Amino acid sequence: MTLPEADRKQGWTEDDDVSLTGLIENNRDKILAVAAEEFEAKGFAGARIDEIARRSGVNKQLIYHYFGSKRVLHSAVMEHVTARALEVARDDVDQPYLKYVLNVTAASFSRIRNRLYRYWLWEAVEGSDLTDVARHDERRAHYAQRVAQIHRAQRSGEINPSLDARFLHLAVVALASFPHMAPQIASLITGLEPDDPEFREGQQAFVEHLVRALAPPSP
DSSP, X not given: OOOOHHHHHTTOOTTHHHHTTOOOSSHHHHHHHHHHHHHHHHHHHHOOHHHHHHHHTSOHHHHHHHHXXXXXXXXXXXXXXXXXXXXXXXXXXXXXXXHHHHHHHHHTTSHHHHHHXXXXXXXXXXXXXXXXXXXXXXXXXXXXXXXXXXXXXXXXXXXXXXXXXXXXXXHHHHHHHHHHHSHHHHHHHHSSOTTSHHHHHHHHHHHHHHHHXXXXXXX
């Protein structure tokens, strides 16, 4: 299976396609693999231990033996997904921020990124506490690194220093993820489905213009 070029630019490899579902070497891995798919598709409330057990080819008792509860199983899946996402993201924090912007929006159309965005959506819908998310402190530190990237670009003259770096990065994350988290809104606004090649081309063209517009105004 060959990954799109955008995935490779972001540091994903063919092995990462199974990293979110796990290499099935034993029953625990098999349960995690199926649970990842079920939670992605149905969220915590909609996923059923009975169905995870059936698809895994194990009984419910074995799931409870390994994980204790549905909540712990869900946490294990989220920890795995988030840890891998952070590992990949750390690989490019030293690159120019504007290059990152181009790459992350192109990579947003990949199957792997779409899966990650769906987990984010379920996390937002079902989370009861903004601090009660998988690897909260690590994720916050990662976003702080992205903001620091912008500050460096502002000091070097690549990005307009009058822009608030925090909200600029929030806008970039939203631009990459929102069409896949709420495709109906993207379609209502643009008249195109997010998986339509024309949408992808249009978004990337917009991002290229945006990157140029982020530069400081000419004296």
